[in-house]
C-alpha cells in the first residue's frame with residue numbers, strides 16, 4: 001500500500017469531531033477504499049483544553065491553524081471552522097498556496113470565495129473539495145459533478161436548509177405558528193441561537209449558488225441569488241395549502257433561461273413555495289434535505305438524506321479525503337474556472353407560474369371586489385379564492401387566492417394597484433406553486 005495520506009484538521013466542533021470519529025471507526029475500510037491509510041497528524045481549534053469527548057493525544061496541536069498548511073507532515077488540509085472570511089479563508093488560501101489540497105464543509109466561504117480558491121487550486125493542480133458544504137451527508141456535489149455529467153441539466157431545485165424544513169413541517173404537524181416552533185427548534189438544537197442565516201434563506205442561497213455553478217457551468221454568483229425566508233409564513237397559510245392539496249417548503253431553485261438579449265440567464269431563487277402533495281419533495285420532513293436534478297437524458301433524479309449533523313457531514317468530508325488519497329483532482333466546479341460562463345441573472349417577473357397569495361384584510365364590504373378588480377386589471381386569472389371564515393372581534397381576516405399560470409410580473413402589477421389600499425391591513429404573502 002502507498003504512503004498514508006496525512007491530514008491537518010482545523011475545527012474540532014460538531015463536524016471536526018465527527019471526522020476524527022469516522023476515521024477511527026472505519027479505519028480499515030477507508031484504507032482499503034482509498035488504497036492508503038487516512039491518518040490525522042495534527043489538529044487545531046480555539047481552546048486546546050476543551051473536552052471534546054475524544055482522545056486527541058495522538059495528534060499534534062497548532063494554536064494558529066494557518067500553521068497546519070506549512071507543516072511538512074501534512075499532505076492535505078481540512079477546514080471545519082466556518083465563516084466566509086477570517087481564519088477559515090486564511091487557512092484555505094495558505095493550504096492552496098502551499099500546493100496542498102483542501103477539503104472544506106464551509107458553504108459561506110465557497111459561495112463567496114469559491115472561484116478565487118478554485119483558481120488557486122487549478123493553478124497548482126491540487127484538489128479543492130466541498131461535498132459537505134451542500135446538503136451535509138447527501139453526495140449531491142459528486143452527484144452533479146460526476147453522476148449527471150453526461151447530461152444538460154434542465155433544473156436543479158430542492159430543500160437545502162434543514163432548520164427551515166423542520167420549522168415548516170412542524171408547523172404543519174402541530175398547527176403552531178412560526179415563532180413558537182422556532183423557539184422549540186432552538187431548544188432542541190435544530191436552530192442556531194442566531195437563526196437569521198437559516199430562516200432568511202441565506203444558508204440555502206449559499207448552497208444554491210454552488211449547485212448552479214456545478215450544474216450549469218455558470219460562474220459562481222452568490223450575490224445574484226434572490227432569497228426570501230420563511231418568517232412570513234403563518235400557520236393559516238399551511239392550513240390553507242393543505243386544504244388545496246399542497247405543503248409549504250423553502251425551495252431553492254436554479255435553471256438557465258434565455259435573457260431578453262438572447263444570452264443565457266441564470267435563475268437562482270430561494271422562496272417558500274407550495275409543493276403539490278404528490279411531489280417527492282412534499283414528503284421531505286423534519287431536518288432532512290433533498291435535491292432534484294433534471295437531466296435531459298437521466299430524467300428526474302432525487303437526492304435525499306440528512307443535510308447536517310455530525311455523522312452525515314463527516315461522511316461527506318471523508319469521502320472527499322478518499323478522492324484525494326486516490327489522487328483524483330478534477331476542476332472544483334466541474335469545468336475549469338476560466339471556462340465557466342458568466343451569466344446575467346434572469347430578469348424578475350417574466351417567469352410563468354401559478355401563485356398562491358394571502359391577503360390580510362379589514363372585515364368590511366367591498367374588499368374582495370377590490371382585490372379581484374386589481375387582479376383583473378393586471379391580467380391575473382384567478383383559479384380559486386377563499387375567505388377564511390368570519391373574524392372574531394379584532395382578529396384578522398385572511399383571503400387566500402390561487403392564480404392560473406401567468407407571468408410573475410402580472411401578480412406584481414396587481415399588488416402595486418393594491419398598494420396603499422385601506423382594505424389591506426398587512427403586506428400580502430406571495431408564494432410560487434411548484435409544478436408537479
Ligand SMILES: NC(=O)c1ccc[n+]([C@@H]2O[C@H](COP(=O)([O-])OP(=O)(O)OC[C@H]3O[C@@H](n4cnc5c(N)ncnc54)[C@H](OP(=O)(O)O)[C@@H]3O)[C@@H](O)[C@H]2O)c1
Pocket residue numbers: 010011012013014015016044045046047048050065079080081082083087105106107108132133136307308309310313
Ligand atoms: N454542523 C453541521 O451539521 C454542518 C453541516 C454542514 C456543514 N457544516 C459546516 O462545517 C463547518 C463547521 O461546522 P461545525 O458545526 O462543526 O462548527 P462548530 O461546532 O461551531 O465548530 C467550529 C470549530 O472551529 C473552531 N474555531 C472557531 N474559530 C476559530 C478560530 N478563530 N481559530 C481556531 N479555531 C476556531 C472552534 O474551536 P473551539 O471548539 O475551540 O471553540 C470549533 O472547534 C462550518 O463551515 C459549517 O457551516 C456544518
